[in-house]
Structures are given as structure tokens and as C-alpha cells.
Amino acid sequence: MRPITITLLTTLLLAACAPGAVQPPPKAAATAVIPAEATAVPSPITPTAQPTGAPTPTPTPAAIIPAGQNPDGAFYRGDPHAPVTLIEYSDFL
């Protein structure tokens, strides 16, 4: 690109010095250096599989809900002074 640009500018300068020459608009050389990537359209993101051990984002508002542990060792979430207590007995399997 650089030799071509220099050649083009040299030609234009010589032509400008020639008597009776019509000066071409200088923007022709400028438009030739627009990077191609500027007009590239981002490709859509393709979902990738989660690693087995990676956490899956959950929609629960757990981060803003208080949580704690009772003296017996069980954990709770919610206002510790909430008027209603719900105990879930279960396992994870």
C-alpha cells in the first residue's frame, strides 16, 4: 500500500505542476486506507458447554437475601425474624 500511495502522490504533484492540469480531489488517496475491520459485523456469540464443575448461574436473589446458621447446625435464608418458618427436609440426590 505504501509504494502505491507514494507513487500516486508523486503523480498528483507532477500533474499539479503541469500547466493547464486539472487538479483531482485529494480525497481519493485518503479513502483507500480505511481498515477493512471497521466495517466488520460481529459474529453472534455461540454458547459453549459449561465445564462439569463450573457453577450454573441461578436466577435466585440469594445474594440479597439474608442467610445464616441456626445453633442446631441447619442453615436458613430469609429474615431471621420472619413471621413464618418453612423447614424443608430433603437430600440433594
Add this chain to the structure above:
Amino acid sequence: MRGAGQEILETYVASGQVKIIFWPMTPTGGNSYLAATAAYCAGQQDPQAYWAYHDFLYDHYKELTRADLDYFGETAVSLGLDEDAFTTCFYSDESQETISRLDAERMQRGIQHRPSFDVAGTLLFGPQPFSAFEQIIQAALP
């Protein structure tokens, strides 16, 4: 809690009207016991981490029957927990005794079904729709 859990969280727990306690059952031992211990040890680092671990296990329950010991440690790390502290807790007598004691206590309470629920003193056995919880909660709210 699967099913109605998310709706209860959004409707009643987030508003401060209901507090949910998860009481681990380990009737089959094995990975049921290990999963309960792992969640407990996550909670020893931060009670919020208990629920993060709990939610992860619920979301990945299909993997748990064939999970090995490394699975639980790797899950702790993936959730940002301290691996050494988790491992120490995981193999400690204290954590194992706590999980065993909780399971013995639920049996003393007559809880046999998985899952079972105690909603303001009313027992429900088996999976329940949100409406079943809502009816009891609404009646119990001041």
C-alpha cells in the same frame, strides 16, 4: 427446593415474610451424606455460600449419584471457596457428627418422606405446588 422454591423465594422470602430452613436428610448414606456434608462445609465459610452450594447441587443432582470425592472439592473451588478450609471441614468429625445428628433428629420428628415440609407447623409430604405453600403461608401471616 425444586418446583415451588423459586416462587416462594421471590414472593415470600425476599419480602421478609418467610424464612426457609434446609434440613438435610441422608437416608441413603453415600453421596447423599457427602453432598449434605459438602454444603455444610461451604456454609462454614459463609452462610451465603451454603445456599450457593445448595443451589448448585440441586441444579446438578443428576451428576451426584456418580460424583466422587473430588467433585465436591472442585465444586467448592468453582464457587470461590477456600479449598483447604473446605477439605479440612469435609473430613472433620464435627461436620460428620452434625450431619448425622440432623438426620437422627428429623427421624425423631417422624420425618420419613423426601421431601417433607413443615410450614408454620403444618406438615406436607412429597413435592408440593406453590399453591399448597401459599395457602398455609397466607393463613399463618399476621
